[in-house]
Amino acid sequence: MMNACFTPEERERLARASVLLIGCGGLGSPVAYELAAAGVGRIGLCDMDEVDLSNLQRQVLHHTADVGRPKVESGREKILALRPGTQVDLHPVTLTSENALELFRQYDLILDGSDNFATRYLVNDACVLTGRPQVHGSIFRFDGQVTTFVPGQGPCYRCIYPTPPPPGSVPSCAEAGVIGVLPGFIGSLMAMEALKLLAGRGTGLTGRLLIYSALDMDVAEVQIRRNPECPVCGDHPTIHELIDYEQFCGGVGA
Amino acid sequence: MSLTEQDILRYARHIIMPEVGGRGQKRIKAASVLVAGLGAAGSAAALYLAAAGVGRLTLWDPAELTEADLTQAIAHARSSLGQSRAASARGKLLAINPDAAVAASADPDALPDLVAGHQVVVATAGDWEAVQSAVLQAGASAVFAGVQGAAGAALAHRPGTACLGCIPAEERDRAGLRPEGEGCAVAAAGGVVGTVAATEALKLILDIGSPLTDRLWAYDGWTARFRETGVSRRPDCPLCGGD
Numbered sequence: 257m258m259n260a261c262f263t264p265e266e267r268e269r270l271a272r273a274s275v276l277l278i279g280c281g282g283l284g285s286p287v288a289y290e291l292a293a294a295g296v297g298r299i300g301l302c303d304m305d306e307v308d309l310s311n312l313q314r315q316v317l318h319h320t321a322d323v324g325r326p327k328v329e330s331g332r333e334k335i336l337a338l339r340p341g342t343q344v345d346l347h348p349v350t351l352t353s354e355n356a357l358e359l360f361r362q363y364d365l366i367l368d369g370s371d372n373f374a375t376r377y378l379v380n381d382a383c384v385l386t387g388r389p390q391v392h393g394s395i396f397r398f399d400g401q402v403t404t405f406v407p408g409q410g411p412c413y414r415c416i417y418p419t420p421p422p423p424g425s426v427p428s429c430a431e432a433g434v435i436g437v438l439p440g441f442i443g444s445l446m447a448m449e450a451l452k453l454l455a456g457r458g459t460g461l462t463g464r465l466l467i468y469s470a471l472d473m474d475v476a477e478v479q480i481r482r483n484p485e486c487p488v489c490g491d492h493p494t495i496h497e498l499i500d501y502e503q504f505c506g507g508v509g510a
Numbered sequence: 511m512s513l514t515e516q517d518i519l520r521y522a523r524h525i526i527m528p529e530v531g532g533r534g535q536k537r538i539k540a541a542s543v544l545v546a547g548l549g550a551a552g553s554a555a556a557l558y559l560a561a562a563g564v565g566r567l568t569l570w571d572p573a574e575l576t577e578a579d580l581t582q583a584i585a586h587a588r589s590s591l592g593q594s595r596a597a598s599a600r601g602k603l604l605a606i607n608p609d610a611a612v613a614a615s616a617d618p619d620a621l622p623d624l625v626a627g628h629q630v631v632v633a634t635a636g637d638w639e640a641v642q643s644a645v646l647q648a649g650a651s652a653v654f655a656g657v658q659g660a661a662g663a664a665l666a667h668r669p670g671t672a673c674l675g676c677i678p679a680e681e682r683d684r685a686g687l688r689p690e691g692e693g694c695a696v697a698a699a700g701g702v703v704g705t706v707a708a709t710e711a712l713k714l715i716l717d718i719g720s721p722l723t724d725r726l727w728a729y730d731g732w733t734a735r736f737r738e739t740g741v742s743r744r745p746d747c748p749l750c751g752g753d
Contacts, residue, residue, distance in 0.1 A: 259581035260694040261659050286554070286701045289584040293697035310522045312606065316557045319605040337587040338580055397527060398719070433527035437558040437708045444554065444701025448660065448731045451698055458660075458732035466734070470709050471529070471719030473727065475736040 257339065259294060266455040267295055273454040274298035276363040278351060278379055280327040281305070282429075282439030283369030283393050283446065285317035288331050290447035292339045296454065299335060300363055301328040302347040314436035351375060353498035356382040365450055366390045369443065371429060373420040374501040380405065380413035381498055384489045389453055391461075393446045396426075398435050398470040400442035403461045403480065404449050407489060410462040415483040415490075420505040438470055511540040511565065517609075521563050534716045535563060541715045542566040544628040546621055547635025548595040549690040550657045550700020551707060553585035555632050558708040560603040564715075566611045567603065568628065571595040571635065572618040582695045625650060630711045634704070635689045642667070642674040642749050651714045653722070655707035656688050660696040660731030662703035663687035664722060665741070666710045671723035672741045675749030685728045685739060699731040 258267055273296050277284045280303040291299055305327050307318045315327075322330040328346040335344050345362075349355060351370075360366055360382050368379045368390055376394075383390040389406040392413060405412045445466065452458040465478045488495040513521075513535060524530040524538075543564050545556045548571040560567060573579075575590050575598045583595070590598035594616035603612050615624060621636045625644035631652040633641045638654055645652045645667065654674055655664035663686040667673050674682070682688065706727065713719045726739045743750070 257577050257581055259578070259696070261582075261696050286584070286698075286705075290696075290698040290701055293581050293584060295581065309516070309519045313521050313523055313561050313563065314558075316561050316606060320608055321605065337589065338584065340588060398529070429523060431526075433523045433525075433530070435527070435530070435709070435712070436524065436562045437705050437712065440554060440558045440705035441702060441709065444698050444705060445734070447698035448696065448702065449734065451696065452732065459734065461734050464734070471713070473706065473710065473713075473720065473722050473725070474738075 262294070262455060266457060269455055270295045270451070271297045273365070274300065274363045275365045275367055275450060276300040276302060276360065277367050277369060278302050278375065279369035279371065280317060280331040281311065281369060281371065282314045282395065282434070283443040284331070285315045286440050286443035287367055287369065287447045288317050288335055289338060290444060291450060292335045292342050294451050295339070296342070298343040298345065300345045300347060301331045302349065302351055302359065303327045304348050304350050314434060314439050316440070351378060353378065353501065356498060357386055360386045360388050363388065365453060367446055367450055368392045374505040376413060377420065377504060378498065378501045381488050381495060383407065384412050385498070391446045391449045393442045395434055395438050395442050397432050398438060400438055400468045401465060402442055402445045402449070403465040404453065406462050411480050411482040412486060412489045414488050415486045416465065416480050423506050435470060441470070442468065511536050513539065517563070529718050530716060537715055538563045538712065539565040541630065542628045543711055544568045544570065544624055544631045546570045546631065546633045546641060547690055548583060548585055548599040549579070549635060550582045550695035550697055551655050551662060551690060551704035552632065552634035553583040553599060554701040554704030555634065555655070555708040556599055556603060557585050557606065558705055559711060560607045560610050560612070562712060563607070564610065568613045568615065568624055569596040569599050570615045570621055570624055572616050582697045582700060584697055584701065630714055632707045632711055633689070634707070638674055638689050639749060646673060646750050653707045653710045654687060655703050656690045657695045657700045657703045658686060658688060658690070658693055660699040661686050661729060662699060663726065663728040664703060664706050664710065665726050666714065666722035668714055668721065668723055672743045673747060673750040676744040676747045677726060677741050685726050687726060696731060699729070702729055702731065
């Protein structure tokens with residue numbers, strides 16, 4: 257099973273590559289299928305949730321019969337149904353400051369499809385500390401963002417978002433809603449960027465933030481730069497180990 | 511078309527948004543969409559339209575599912591090898607949403623006649639000129655979208671806007687707006703273009719946002735660049751004749 261869009265050398269690189277998906281929900285769904293289809297050798301799924309009926313309008317990795325099952329198990333089945341040779345490693349855990357570094361060191365690339373700010377900062381800091389590139393995506397109602405953070409080659413998430421929004425100021429997906437196809441678009445862009453990094457071809461999104469509006473069908477591009485003062489990837493970093501991200505994002509003691 | 515209690519739970523993330531709401535979800539449920547081509551872009555479009563709650567879907571693709579398809583189109587499974595791509599995708603769509611009425615056609619000659627009776631056509635393969643003519647005759651809407659390699663393009667049409675024929679063939683070709691054929695495609699790029707097609711189909715059904723009508727949209731995956739070209743109706747268009 258080979259895809260002629262990739263050269264033999266690129267296919268070999270993809271087959272040897274490993275990617276960790278943070279979240280098997282809206283963003284993780286297209287990514288899981290599309291990385292498996294392209295022949296990425298090892299895919300790690302990190303999610304501790306179970307499939308809920310309200311997930312199914314956007315999380316196409318899961319079938320109606322999967323409601324109530326762990327997302328990582330449902331995800332593994334779909335990946336193997338498309339490409340049986342894929343090694344799928346399951347991490348049915350909450351990503352924490354205690355387990356993130358060890359987990360990230362087992363993979364070449366991290367794909368952040370998480371849905372909350374504490375996890376985004378945790379993923380970012382863990383990527384910087386382990387030197388792992390990260391493809392980042394986020395969605396909100398009809399809008400989304402995508403970029404790639406490569407340690408040493410451009411900004412990190414903290415460079416462009418130094419502080420989290422005040423708790424409660426940004427409604428969740430459940431509170432604000434989301435058009436089901438939106439994570440399909442953002443997740444597919446993320447998968448394409450991951451494939452480029454792993455295959456070693458094309459121009460990536462390092463230093464470029466894409467801002468998407470589904471209602472306008474418009475993609476705007478913003479140049480983003482590394483902040484020399486960044487506490488985690490700047491010239492004089494002050495963060496040398498993972499912190500308490502719930503506290504950081506909850507504003508406790510701030 | 512009313513919503514069941516299960517519908518309200520399943521589509522809660524749609525219903526909570528004023529742009530969709532209960533009324534919009536009912537419109538999605540009452541809608542019928544024909545997806546022509548279940549390759550890279552068509553697969554993603556069909557999956558997301560079924561997940562979004564489109565009540566009736568017709569899938570057309572005469573090709574038999576091959577090993578190569580499994581490396582580039584995500585609406586299929588290895589266990590469906592040997593089936594038509596339309597039948598394979600039908601099984602996948604029903605697993606995602608058993609409430610949808612999904613029909614599959616693998617008859618190579620059926621396509622233009624299938625258009626009548628559908629509100630929106632998502633065309634990723636087949637004879638696009640014939641599809642556009644049938645869409646004009648039926649007064650339906652359409653989204654043309656396709657991926658070659660890691661690049662693709664899309665255009666939406668609804669009555670009164672520029673049709674496929676209003677864009678000279680060379681211009682379409684330059685933008686990458688072509689039906690998918692035998693060539694390879696990257697599934698992720700198919701996902702990008704196919705979800706744009708599904709988004710536009712939903713916007714046409716809901717009558718929200720700025721549709722991709724009179725706008726030729728293109729994506730290049732290897733550079734992550736997007737481009738848009740304005741297009742307009744041509745009085746001498748061979749398909750719509752400007753009327």
